[in-house]
Structure formats: C-alpha cells, structure tokens
Amino acid sequence: MSDITQPPFSILFVDDEEMSRNHFARAIRADYCVHVAQSANEAIGVLREHGAEIAVLVTDYRMPGRDGDDLLRQVAHEYPQIVRILVTAYADKDMLLQTVNTGDVFRILEKPLRTEKVREVLQLAIARYSERETRQQRLLAMDETLAFLAHELNTPLATISLFARSVENDVVEQYDPARQKEIGHAATSMLNNAQYCLTLISSFWETVHKSGGQQSASEAGSREVKATRLIATLLDTYPFVGSQRDWIRVEVQGDFVVRAMPNCVALVLSSLLSNALRALDGTTEPALCLEIVDSPEPEIRMRDNGPGIAPEVKARLLLDPVTTYAGAGGHGMGMIFCNRIMQSFGGCLRIESELGTGTTVTMGFPGAKGRMLAAGQ
Structure with a gap:
C-alpha cells in the first residue's frame, strides 16, 4: 500500500x-x-x-x-x-x-x-482514537460557539445601551429636524441590534430544543440533519422586519447531511443571514438567494445583490477584525468566529464580492473528497 x-x-x-x-x-x-x-x-x-x-x-x-x-x-x-x-x-x-x-x-x-490478534486490537485502538478526536473537535466547536455568542450578543447590546442613553439625553433638549433624523437612525439601529440578539438566542434554542431533550450530548452532536432542514428552521425562527422575508428565495440543487454540531452551524447561518440583510438595507430591489448544493462538495451559499465589499476589506474579513458597520456597533469579529466554527469540524468559509454587484458567502462542508480548505490555503 x-x-x-x-x-x-x-x-x-x-x-x-x-x-x-x-x-x-x-x-x-x-x-x-x-x-x-x-x-x-x-x-x-x-x-x-x-x-x-x-x-x-x-x-x-x-x-x-x-x-x-x-x-x-x-x-x-x-x-x-x-x-x-x-x-x-x-x-x-x-x-x-x-x-x-x-x-x-x-x-x-x-x-x-500473533499477527491477527495484533491487527484486531489495533483496529479497535484506532476506533478509540478516532472517537477521542471527534469528541475533542466537538468541544472545540462548542468553545467557539460560546465565544461567538458572548461577542455577538455583547456588541449589539452595548450599542443599544449607547444609543438609548443618547436618545434619553436628547429628548430633554431642543433639537432641529436634522437632529431628529439622527435620533430616528439611532432608534433604527437599536431595533436592528436587538433583533440580531433575539435571532441568535432563538436559533440556538430552536436547534438545541429540536435535537431532543432525551438525547445525550454525543448523540445530539452526531445525529443526521439535512441542510434543507437547517435552512427551513432558520427561516422559520428568524425575526424578519418588514418585507425582509420576501427578499429571500431558496434553491436546492442537492441536499446533504450536515455531519457537524447543528447548533454551531445554525449560529453561523444566522450570523451570515443577518449580515446579508443588513447589506441589503437601502438596496432598490433587494434579493438574497440561499443555495444548497451537494456536488462536487456539499455547500450552502448566501448570494445577495447588495453594494458588495471593497477588495481591501474582503481580503481581511476572515483574518482580521474589520467591519463596514462600525457606526452600528460592529467590530468585525463575527466573520472570524464563523470561520473558526466551520474550520473546527473541517469546513470553511469563502467570500466572493464585487463593489456594486453583490456578495456570495459559501459555507463549505467536509464531503467525499475529504477536508475542505479555505481560500488561499
């Protein structure tokens, strides 16, 4: 051999x-x-x-x-x-x-x-080693998930607090129409950030709840969940505002089993959806397509027709804390955590974007050809 x-x-x-x-x-x-x-x-x-x-x-x-x-x-x-x-x-x-x-x-x-006995015992030992490795990967994924939640909830809540204090101070003062517009933007940002926090909590609870309260952690982590089911759960539980749900269409070119902790994958999906909807805010005819493909490798893609991402920002999104939403409280860590969660079970994130055209974010999952590699590796 x-x-x-x-x-x-x-x-x-x-x-x-x-x-x-x-x-x-x-x-x-x-x-x-x-x-x-x-x-x-x-x-x-x-x-x-x-x-x-x-x-x-x-x-x-x-x-x-x-x-x-x-x-x-x-x-x-x-x-x-x-x-x-x-x-x-x-x-x-x-x-x-x-x-x-x-x-x-x-x-x-x-x-x-005896050769046969040695081979038999080694096969069992390798199986035990693989179990330990799988368990360790799940623990790493959960660590990433908890860190992701801590950051992603803390930042919007801090922003809400800041804007709330600003509104509180302004309502007792005299202000002109321009200032009234600023307060309106602040209130909108407060709503969006609160919505995002609720989305994360709702999605996390939904995936844990649907895994079954009688299952052990290992059983819940290893159960078979289809990609289409994760997308359906996301769209059912996400608290869309206004006509946002009408912007979205789902295309299934081939379903596949997500062989990873569904809680972690659901959080990544929720975060990417939130980013896409935020990018589409203000677009004349907003459109977001969620694509599920199983060949040549299993992937979930989010393709929007928003303003796109500048090349210098896109090149650093998965590596450095950069953001195009600093004014709304973003610190740029969300994509980094999403990428780490995907990598923790052998997947990856890929970003394609052109200014004025839109952005496609691809979640790559381990498939028949082995571990996925992030772009540039």
Missing part, C-alpha cells in the same frame, strides 16, 4: 529486542505507518518529533532502564490522546493491575504476538 492511500494514523512500537521490532513492523506496515524504539527514552524522543500523527503506542513491559509502566504513565500525562497498549510475557497479576490503573491501558497483549 502506498503512502498516499495509507490511513492518517501512525503506530509507535517499543521493545528492546530488535527481532520483535522487525516482526511487528513487517506485520502491520502495509496498513499503518510504523515507528519503532528500543527504549522508553527513545520512544519519548520519537513522540517529541511525531506525536501529532501517532495514534497508538504499543510497548513491551520488561525493558532495561525504564520499563513499560513508567513509559505508559508519562505518555498518559503528556500525550493523553494516544491510545496505549501493553505487551508482556509475564503473568504477574499485581503488575498488570497496577499498570492498568496507573497507565490507562486500552488492551494487554501477551507474547508471543
């Missing part, structure tokens, strides 16, 4: 006997990339260099110097994501119990090693 088609997992095998190392490597190198070490210290050196790619550690117990138990405990502390397997030729019950309790051993293999 070539390197191109090998699974993205490596195995580290530790044994002081050269024959054992050679036998192990020959037995599984067709299925995995194999690193070998003849001592605990050499194994730590390998981990320092290749720890990010190593999924499973298989170590002999009896070795000169530091034994396998000592190595397992260090790896459990420094590389907790690695699944650990102990190899022993000794039926010392007390030793085995101590090692299992202190080193968090996944399995124990007895010498002499």
